[in-house]
Amino acid sequence: GENVEQHPSTLSVQEGDSAVIKCTYSDSASNYFPWYKQELGKRPQLIIDIRSNVGEKKDQRIAVTLNKTAKHFSLHITETQPEDSAVYFCAATIPIPTFGRGTSLIVHP
Amino acid sequence: GAGVSQTPSNKVTEKGKYVELRCDPISGHTALYWYRQSLGQGPEFLIYFQGTGAADDSGLPNDRFFAVRPEGSVSTLKIQRTERGDSAMYLCASSLSGYEQFFGPGTRLTVL
Numbered sequence: 035g036e037n038v039e040q041h042p043s044t045l046s047v048q049e050g051d052s053a054v055i056k057c058t059y060s061d062s063a064s065n066y067f068p069w070y071k072q073e074l075g076k077r078p079q080l081i082i083d084i085r086s087n088v089g090e091k092k093d094q095r096i097a098v099t100l101n102k103t104a105k106h107f108s109l110h111i112t113e114t115q116p117e118d119s120a121v122y123f124c125a126a127t128i129p130i131p132t133f134g135r136g137t138s139l140i141v142h143p
Numbered sequence: 144g145a146g147v148s149q150t151p152s153n154k155v156t157e158k159g160k161y162v163e164l165r166c167d168p169i170s171g172h173t174a175l176y177w178y179r180q181s182l183g184q185g186p187e188f189l190i191y192f193q194g195t196g197a198a199d200d201s202g203l204p205n206d207r208f209f210a211v212r213p214e215g216s217v218s219t220l221k222i223q224r225t226e227r228g229d230s231a232m233y234l235c236a237s238s239l240s241g242y243e244q245f246f247g248p249g250t251r252l253t254v255l
Contacts, residue, residue, distance in 0.1 A: 040185075066242050077234065077246040078186065085242075123185045129241055130176075130199055133185030 036061040038126050040134025048142050053114050055137045057124035058106040064126035067100060067107045072136075073120045081122075082109070114141045145169075147237050147247035155253045156225055164220040164250045168237030175218050176244060177210055178234040186234055192218060193241075225254045 037060040047053050057067075065086040070078035084091045084098045084107065091098050095114075100107040111118055119141045125131035148167045156162050168175050173194055178186035188202040192212045200210075207225075212218040222229055230253050236244040 068243070070246075077248050079246070080243060083243065125185075127242070130188050130191055130202075131186075131244070132188070136183070136185050 036064060036126050036128060036132040038124060038132045038134045040124050040137060042137060043135065044138045044140070046140045046142065047114050049114060049116060051114055053109075053111045053118070053139055053141075055109045055122055055124070055139070056106060057108070057126070057134050058104075059126035059132075060105065061126070061128055062102070062105065064128045066127040066129070066131075067098070068125050068127070068131070069098060069109050070123045070125070070133075071120045072123065078123060111139075114139075116141050116143050147235060147245050149233075149235050149247040149250050151250055152248065153251045153253075155255065157255050158225060158227060160225050160254075162222050162225055162252065164222075164233050164252070166218045166220070166235030166237075166247055168216065168218070168235070169239075169245055170216075172237035172239050172245075173215065174238040174241050174244075175212060176236045176238070177218070177220050178236065180232045180234055180249070189220070222252075225252075227254050230254045 040057045068083035071081045072078045095112045097110040121136045124134045150165045175192040177189040180186045190210045191199040195215045207223045210220045232249045234249045235247040238244045
């Protein structure tokens with residue numbers, strides 16, 4: 035089955051800095067890569083996604099890049115704000131999603 | 144226009160008891176997924192419905208776990224002879240396209 039590795043497990047940044055979270059996957063058949071944000075005690079919420087026929091996608095301060103050859107994809111958050119603090123999960127889908135273990139992002143004011 | 148809902152929000156039971164967890168998907172979403180999430184982990188896939196049928200139940204850990212979706216809308220996850228290791232957050236998600244998934248708030252199950 036699919037195996038997704040996510041790094042780092044914790045990321046601490048100053049407000050205004052950029053944050054990058056990286057994921058690798060094992061099955062080249064994976065074709066859809068969503069990113070979810072989960073605040074403490076809340077449900078996961080989709081923040082951005084990318085399909086395998088696209089290399090990059092951007093939505094305001096958030097971008098995702100995909101390298102199919104290397105089987106890795108990354109989440110980039112620019113101009114971080116304290117409200118970006120949460121746990122972020124990546125997933126690789128074929129068609130059932132396999133999730134990474136999550137990255138706890140802490141943005142210090 | 145409501146999102147995915149799950150009931151109950153919290154369930155405390157004793158070891159050996161039977162529990163049912165309910166999921167109401169977004170109206171019109173044909174795909175429905177159940178996940179289990181333990182503290183500090185990502186959601187772990189349990190079962191996926193397309194309409195009324197279970198398209199993939201490979202994530203169910205053992206035969207104590209069973210799920211139904213008789214009319215292609217509401218789904219119930221059933222756990223028999225609960226064990227302490229079943230304690231977790233149980234999440235449901237629905238999808239129209241099979242790609243973008245919308246999660247419910249979850250049911251926190253505690254087995255004493």
